[in-house]
Amino acid sequence: MATVTLNKAEKTYPNGYKAIHGIDLKIDDGEFTVLVGPSGCGKSTLLRMIAGLEGISDGEISIDDKVVNKVAPADRDIAMVFQNYALYPHMNNYDNMAYGLKNRGHSKAEIDAKVREAARILQLEDYLERKPRQLSGGQRQRVAMGRAIVRQPKVFLFDEPLSNLDAKLRVDMRLEIKNLQQRLGITSVYVTHDQVEAMTLADRLIVMNGGVAEQIGSPIDVYERPASQFVAGFIGSPAMNFLKGKASDDKKHVTVGDGVELELDHDVEGGRDVTVGIRPEHLQMHSDGHGRIDAGVRMVESLGAETLAYLDFGANADNVTLRLQGTHQFTQGQKLNLSVPAEKIHLFDVESGKRI
């Protein structure tokens, strides 16, 4: 049960590279926070700073209102699950889970009770005597989680724990982690580059880019109102379409492609150049010709449950993704008539990428 507070936390490496540019964040008790971003954005560094494996160059990190900048990792009352599991290969799974408790001087009986309880929760009871290498990837990751939960820490830290697993197992483990975290109610910070994991697990999402938190908010909020072009492009799959556009003089429309005028739900400065963002799932197809967009089909991908079509509707808009439910038969070059609801159009500043 704990809160984690970051106050202008910064990380500068000895070679002068600044990995984290001052992050302010308050993670509530029991909250599941996900740090997401492309590789090199500093998300793992930030997690390791909370863990104490990396020093803090400036600012403060507190766990439960106690500043932990100078506290050793073992004394921060946190537990971490690593990408490569980091299980001790020469110990059996029981000893792997018990090691942290042993070092903290718990009694044998107490350790045994805690390890067996964790093993029960994680359905590892039959594997305790085995060595980690005798387990599958998913089971190893569960042992790693067991090692974290036996200590009943204040904070769980996950560093891309699922990226070494195959796709199906990843979905199962994702649900399991979410379930476990809710049951135990332990404050968690989870790092991933996978936006599906981020969306499904997070109570709160932190999208990072270049050592800066670009947006902090609930997953749905981030999806519906991305604060910048970067966030918009990163969250959502297939990625959002970005088109070059120009606001019309009446401030209520924006022109993209070959003179396609789209209606807006809010005013923009007339004549301004903007980046127009449209999610593939928000393009609607019309059979009666009411749509404002006429586009030609370039290519089609049928996924069964949905169909992706790549469209061309003019200059700077020649590779727009359309996502439709169900299966659809299109021929190459076929003309489609489309529209976008005004409230689903995102506008971004051309220079700064900020939402308008």
Next chain:
Amino acid sequence: MYQSKWRIFTNHTILVLGALFMILPVWIAFASSTHTREYIFQHGLQFWPGGEFFSNYGAILFDAEATKGRVTALEMLFNSMVLGLGFAIGKVIISMMAAYAIVYFRFKLAVPLFWIIFSTLLLPLEVRIVPSYEVVASLGLLNSYTGLILPLIASATGTFFFRQFYRSVPDELLEAARLDGAGALRFFIDILVPLSVTMIAAIFIIMFVVGWNQYLWPLLMTTDDQLYTIVIGIKQVYNSLYEGGQIPQFPKAFALTIMASIPPVLVVVIFQRMFVKGLVETEK
């Protein structure tokens, strides 16, 4: 891979011939050690064993007179064992700890220190033997096991091998141990040492054999017969060849040589098995 019968046959023929060729001198030494000295003196080296096995080996092992010194071969074997084990174990411990410091502790001189240690690889014992002798003599350690072993146990080779091994251990393991509350010493003993078992076995084998075969250093260090190692003992027996008046002790010299070579062979055979087992087990 498919191999024709003919090819298997030739491969094996070459291997068998090579093995026989290598073992032949050892066999001749053994066969010659089982004859009387008069017989060897008259007829030269022997290819077939004679009937003096028990008397020759018994005399050497238990009768100090037979080795022309004041110690029996048994005592010399013991001395060699102390030297070999002390040398190998000492080297393993020292080089593991040195490598641990170099790899895991961030101090400014780590890299230059490592290269200084590494560069001593270029300097064999013989180069520094006079100063080493001087130091040991002034410490009053001549004619002691300590003096025999201590100056030799720093090992650049061992340090280098352990350093390379530690660097291949994933950092996450260290981080996990840190989160589990393991300090520097705990991590070393609980995690690193068990992980390096195969490395330890490998270094131990090599170093035991090197230690066992040390000649120059024990020769210089020990003036007291009681501390003679078996390798020096062989020389001692041959020495008596030149003292005239008697028929040379060829069979006993051969017997001593055979005995001197058995322990290293045993160590290699025993630890090799462990070494290979370890290698197979850590395979992922």
